[in-house]
Amino acid sequence: MNLRTRVAAILWRKQDRCWAGSRPSMAASWRYYEKSSQELPMRNLEALDRKSRVLVVDDDMMLRLLMRESLEQAGFQVIEAEDGSKALQCFVETPPEIVLMDVVMPNMDGYAACAALRRLPHGQDTPILMVTGHNDVESVHRAFEVGATDFQAKPINWALLGYRVRYILRASRTYRALKNSEARLAKAQKMARLGHWDWNVSEDRWHFSDGACRILGFPQGDCPPNREAMLKLIHPDDRDHVFQLFAAALRGEEKYEIEYRLVLPDGTPHIVAEQAEVSFNKQAQPEHVEGALQDFTERRQAEAKIQHLAYYDGLTGLPNRRMFSEQVAFALRAARRSKKPLALLFVDIDNFKSINDSLGHGTGDKLLRQVADRLSLSVRTSDLVSRPDKESPAPPVFRFGGDEFTVLLANLQYEQDALLVTRRIRSGLAERFVVGGHDLFATASIGITVYPSDGDDLKTLLRNADSAMHHAKQKGKNTFEFYTESLTRISIERMNMEAKLHRAMEQGELKLFFQPKVETQSGRLAGAEALLRWNSSTLGSVSPARFIPLAEETGLIIPIGEWALREACGQMRAWEAAGLPSVSVAVNVSARQFQHSDLSKSLSDLLKETGLRPQCLELELTESTVMADVQKQNLMLQSLSEMGVRLSIDDFGTGYSSLSQLRCLPLDALKIDQSFVRDLPGDEDSSAITLAIIAMAHGLGLRVVAEGVSTEAQLAFLKEHGCDYVQGYLFSPPVPAPEFVEFFDNPDLGFCRRKRS
Numbered sequence: 001m002n003l004r005t006r007v008a009a010i011l012w013r014k015q016d017r018c019w020a021g022s023r024p025s026m027a028a029s030w031r032y033y034e035k036s037s038q039e040l041p042m043r044n045l046e047a048l049d050r051k052s053r054v055l056v057v058d059d060d061m062m063l064r065l066l067m068r069e070s071l072e073q074a075g076f077q078v079i080e081a082e083d084g085s086k087a088l089q090c091f092v093e094t095p096p097e098i099v100l101m102d103v104v105m106p107n108m109d110g111y112a113a114c115a116a117l118r119r120l121p122h123g124q125d126t127p128i129l130m131v132t133g134h135n136d137v138e139s140v141h142r143a144f145e146v147g148a149t150d151f152q153a154k155p156i157n158w159a160l161l162g163y164r165v166r167y168i169l170r171a172s173r174t175y176r177a178l179k180n181s182e183a184r185l186a187k188a189q190k191m192a193r194l195g196h197w198d199w200n201v202s203e204d205r206w207h208f209s210d211g212a213c214r215i216l217g218f219p220q221g222d223c224p225p226n227r228e229a230m231l232k233l234i235h236p237d238d239r240d241h242v243f244q245l246f247a248a249a250l251r252g253e254e255k256y257e258i259e260y261r262l263v264l265p266d267g268t269p270h271i272v273a274e275q276a277e278v279s280f281n282k283q284a285q286p287e288h289v290e291g292a293l294q295d296f297t298e299r300r301q302a303e304a305k306i307q308h309l310a311y312y313d314g315l316t317g318l319p320n321r322r323m324f325s326e327q328v329a330f331a332l333r334a335a336r337r338s339k340k341p342l343a344l345l346f347v348d349i350d351n352f353k354s355i356n357d358s359l360g361h362g363t364g365d366k367l368l369r370q371v372a373d374r375l376s377l378s379v380r381t382s383d384l385v386s387r388p389d390k391e392s393p394a395p396p397v398f399r400f401g402g403d404e405f406t407v408l409l410a411n412l413q414y415e416q417d418a419l420l421v422t423r424r425i426r427s428g429l430a431e432r433f434v435v436g437g438h439d440l441f442a443t444a445s446i447g448i449t450v451y452p453s454d455g456d457d458l459k460t461l462l463r464n465a466d467s468a469m470h471h472a473k474q475k476g477k478n479t480f481e482f483y484t485e486s487l488t489r490i491s492i493e494r495m496n497m498e499a500k501l502h503r504a505m506e507q508g509e510l511k512l513f514f515q516p517k518v519e520t521q522s523g524r525l526a527g528a529e530a531l532l533r534w535n536s537s538t539l540g541s542v543s544p545a546r547f548i549p550l551a552e553e554t555g556l557i558i559p560i561g562e563w564a565l566r567e568a569c570g571q572m573r574a575w576e577a578a579g580l581p582s583v584s585v586a587v588n589v590s591a592r593q594f595q596h597s598d599l600s601k602s603l604s605d606l607l608k609e610t611g612l613r614p615q616c617l618e619l620e621l622t623e624s625t626v627m628a629d630v631q632k633q634n635l636m637l638q639s640l641s642e643m644g645v646r647l648s649i650d651d652f653g654t655g656y657s658s659l660s661q662l663r664c665l666p667l668d669a670l671k672i673d674q675s676f677v678r679d680l681p682g683d684e685d686s687s688a689i690t691l692a693i694i695a696m697a698h699g700l701g702l703r704v705v706a707e708g709v710s711t712e713a714q715l716a717f718l719k720e721h722g723c724d725y726v727q728g729y730l731f732s733p734p735v736p737a738p739e740f741v742e743f744f745d746n747p748d749l750g751f752c753r754r755k756r757s
Contacts, residue, residue, distance in 0.1 A: 052169055053077045055096035057087040057113065058131070059105040066158065067100060074162025084108030088116055095122055098169055100152075103132035103139070111146045118147040125179075127172040129165070131156070199227065199289040201250075215272060215295045217264030235261035235269070242274075249278055250286045259296060271296045313399040315365055316372035324398040324406055328458045331410045335451055338411070343418035345407035346447040346465035347375065347425065350477040351624075352403035353552075355440060357595040358625065358633070366435045368403065371442055375405055378428035379421060406465075415450045422446055422480050443478035445469050454483045470494060474549075494550070500536055501547055501556060505563055510534055512567050513734035514585070516743050517705065517727045520719045525743050527584040527618070529707075529727060530568045531734045532560070552590060561593040565603065569610045569617065571737050576612075580744045584646060586618040591625040600639040607643075614644030618668070623649050626665065634665055641666035648705070652693060663700050670697045672723075674708025681717040694723055 054076045056067045061082070068078045079094055081087035083105045091099070099117065103110035110130060117123040127149035132139065135153040143151050150168055152161075195212030199205070208216070208223035216223060216233060224230040227246075234242050238260040249256035256276040263269055276291035311323040319327070328344070335342045349371060356364035375397045396408040407425070409418055425446065433440045447469030455461040464483040472481040504510050510532060517527040534542045551557040568587045576582055593599065607614055619640065626633050626649060637647055648669035672693050679686040690706070697704045706718050709728030718726055732743070 051077070052098070053079060053094065053096040054165060055079050055081060055087060055090055055094075055099045057081045057084065057099065057105070057110070058102035059083055060102070063102070067156075067161070070158045070161050071165065074166070076162070076165065084110065084113030084116070087113050088120070091117060091120060091123065091126075095126075097126065098165060098172070099126060099128045100165070101128055101130050101148075103130060103134060103143070111142060114143070114148055115146040125172070125176055127168045129168060194295075195293045197291050197293065199291075201286045201288060212293050215270070215293050216262070217266060217268065217270075233262050233264065235263055237261075246276075249276060250289075252278065252280065252284070252286075256291075269297075271300045316369050316399050318372050318376070318397055318399040318405070320398065321400050324400065324408070325458060327396075327398075327408055328461070331408060332451065332456070332458070334410065340410075341412045341415045341450055341452065343409040343412060343415070343421075343448060343450045344461050344465045345409070345418065345422060345425070346400075346449075346462070346469040347405040347407065348445050348469050348473065349403040349405075350443045350445055350473070352442070354591045354624065355442075356403075357592055359436070359438060363436050363438065367433055367440060367442060368399075370433050370435065371429065372397070372399065372405070374428040375407070375425060378424040379407055379409075406462075415453060418448050418450060419480075422448060426478075426480070445472040445477050446480035447472060447483065448480060449483040497539065497542070497547065498550055498554060500539060501534075501551060501554075504534055504536065505560065507537065509536055510560065510563065511736065512564060512571065513736055514571075514740040515727055515734040516732050516740070517586070517725050518731055520715075520723050520726050525583060526725055527586065528740065528743075529586045529588075529620070529734075530564065530571075531588075532564055533734070552592065555592065557590045558593050561588075561590055562602065564588075566606060566610075569606055569612045572616050573610045573612050575741075575744070580741065582613070582616055584616050584618050586620050586648065588620045588650065591622065594621060594625055594633075594636065600636060600643070603640070603645065604643060615646065618646040618648060620648050620650040620671065623652055637666050667700075667702055669703040669705055669724075671705045671707055674728075677706050677708045677714055677718075677728075678710075680714045687717070690718075690723075691721055694721055698722065 052075075054071050056064050056071070056078055057080075058064050058067070059082050064080050064082075068080065071078050079090055079096065081090045084101075085108045087099070087101070088108075090096075101110045101114055105113075108116075110132070114128050114130065117126065117128065128147065129150045129152050130143040130148040131152045131154065132143075133154040135151075140151050149172070150164075152164065195209045195215050197206065197208045197212050199207075204226065206224075206226055213219065213223040216230070218224070224233070231239060231243060242258060242260050245254060245256060245258055248254040256274070256278070259271065259273045261269060262272055273294045273296050274291060276289055278286050279288040279290075281287045311319060313320045331342050349368075352364065352367070355367060379397050396410070398406045398408070400406045407421065409421055412418065426444065429442055429444055433442055447465040447467065449455065449461045449465040449468060451461060454464045468481040468483040472479050475481065511534075512530045513533050514528040514530055516525055517529060518524070519526040532544060532548070534544075534547055536542055548557070551560055565587055568585050572583075572585050589599075607617070626637070641647060646668045647666060648671055649667060650671045651673040652670040670693060672690055676686045676689050676693075680690060681687055694704050703724040704722075705725040705727065706714075706723050707727050709715055709718065709726045709730050711730065714728075715726060715730060
């Protein structure tokens with residue numbers, strides 16, 4: 001029996017109970033199926049669902065066969081299951097897009113299978129069409145209750161089955177797309193912290209989305225019931241403005257767009273932006289309002305952080321140069337209106353570079369933070385200072401850059417009032433700073449300029465304050481200076497000198513002079529000190545007291561110091577080559593040059609290059625340089641000492657040496673500062689200090705050199721008390737290398753001294 005005959009026979013037997021009147025023949029049954037399945041053309045729609053998989057579940061094999069035939073003709077892929085339990089297995093192994101489920105089946109009926117399918121991971125959204133001969137209301141109700149999508153009563157209209165399935169699939173896909181779209185929208189709104197609400201004005205019915213509830217700090221579905229309840233969440237300072245703008249929007253007078261602050265139920269402050277559109281009826285009465293709410297809290301916090309980074313210094317927390325410029329501009333406008341003076345203070349920390357270089361940037365940063373705190377405290381305690389912009393939280397102390405600070409004093413009664421604040425600042429900085437276990441002292445040089453006397457714009461006032469500050473430094477630091485017109489000339493001269501100093505080495509204007517060092521007891525030549533001199537082609541002879549501090553400040557001291565070392569080594573080698581006796585020459589090394597990371601290596605290379613014996617070279621370091629960070633400096637000193645280079649501390653007695661630390665350093669000599677030698681032997685304090693240095697040095701096994709010896713009485717005192725070496729104008733001023741050869745020819749400097757007298 002072929003397939004056509006088998007299908008007709010089964011159909012004839014199965015459906016006889018469904019006909020009214022006489023039972024049709026088998027041929028008539030097939031003709032019915034064939035006719036009904038062809039009554040409506042598929043219109044090529046099967047191409048849209050060609051890949052759709054349909055699970056047919058029925059214990060009647062004939063009905064499964066008929067459904068397969070009908071659905072495959074419609075372009076669907078069909079899989080079959082003969083009962084509910086097998087349907088679940090097929091669903092898991094080969095997930096379909098739609099299920100056609102019979103109700104009455106053995107093992108597990110359609111109702112139980114439908115409910116079980118809905119509990120599977122992907123079963124919740126799969127459409128299920130219940131197919132049954134039971135079409136009573138109770139059966140239909142139960143089908144939908146267990147999760148059926150639709151209900152198909154038997155007998156089945158085979159011509160419509162494919163359309164029915166296709167319609168359900170398309171509706172399901174549309175539903176899933178809508179559901180996914182809503183999920184994406186909800187996710188996007190959550191990411192954007194966005195919510196919406198609407199208000200039916202006539203019914204006074206409000207609806208808040210989940211996102212809006214979240215923004216307002218309420219659980220989902222538990223938002224404020226009306227606008228009045230929501231208004232209570234608004235910050236009291238913003239509430240009236242929000243209410244007035246909303247009322248104006250309801251009257252059609254203004255567009256409702258506003259940003260305001262909320263205080264959530266848990267007390268958390270938030271910033272939100274809200275927009276709304278009002279729909280009006282024909283009577284121009286508000287009918288419906290739709291609004292959007294967005295949480296701007298994090299955005300505003302990020303903007304505030306960016307604003308803070310733009311206007312405040314990250315290290316000290318003080319307002320920066322940008323804030324300073326804006327505040328001064330505001331203060332100047334106010335001063336012009338009020339006719340009251342204002343003052344700018346330019347504060348530069350003395351010797352900060354030395355501290356930073358010797359103790360490291362970490363210690364330097366900590367010191368700057370403490371200096372900033374003391375400056376702020378000193379200014380805040382002054383009743384002469386008021387902020388130029390009362391809405392700005394910025395104090396009148398600013399970090400201008402590096403170790404430089406500025407202070408803005410507005411609304412002064414008199415120009416000289418700035419002096420009182422300056423004294424407070426100096427007093428505040430006078431006490432020691434404890435940084436990382438180090439006791440540090442940070443004095444300041446302060447330049448003061450006043451509006452309108454010294455200028456009427458920021459550029460002029462700032463330039464003049466900077467000039468006054470530099471003049472304070474040149475006067476010895478740790479002081480202040482009011483700007484005067486003469487300082488402009490000094491500042492210009494300083495800039496010119498800096499430019500010329502840059503070119504001095506290239507043009508051969510720098511020279512080394514040598515001052516003899518004399519053995520005290522014998523009066524014979526023991527060595528020399530190399531001293532830098534600058535004879536400018538335009539400035540003439542420039543005092544070291546003028547250009548050395550400038551070189552230190554600008555960093556030129558490093559290349560100049562390297563040049564001096566090379567020149568000294570070359571000169572000593574030249575003297576040796578000329579057959580002159582070998583003597584040691586001392587060269588001053590600045591703090592910045594000593595901290596240079598490759599000093600030891602560059603010096604070793606220089607000695608190899610020139611062929612000079614290391615014992616002929618002596619490096620003189622200031623006491624403050626060596627004692628700034630003894631452990632760190634000791635590593636460099638040990639490296640130099642192991643090389644054979646001699647080491648001495650220059651200007652000893654002017655710093656803060658620790659005896660316990662001093663004895664651990666590989667030193668060869670101490671040089672008594674000329675400020676003590678100058679008053680010998682008459683001044684008791686100078687005599688006591690000098691004797692103490694000699695005794696201490698000899699106790700540590702160090703030689704002692706007294707510099708600045710200019711009188712016979714000084715020499716006699718030093719000779720009597722065992723000072724090893726002396727140098728000074730009593731024997732000779734610093735002289736050029738060719739003139740120094742005279743001391744080799746006449747090594748008895750006692751003779752030279754008698755000759756000079």
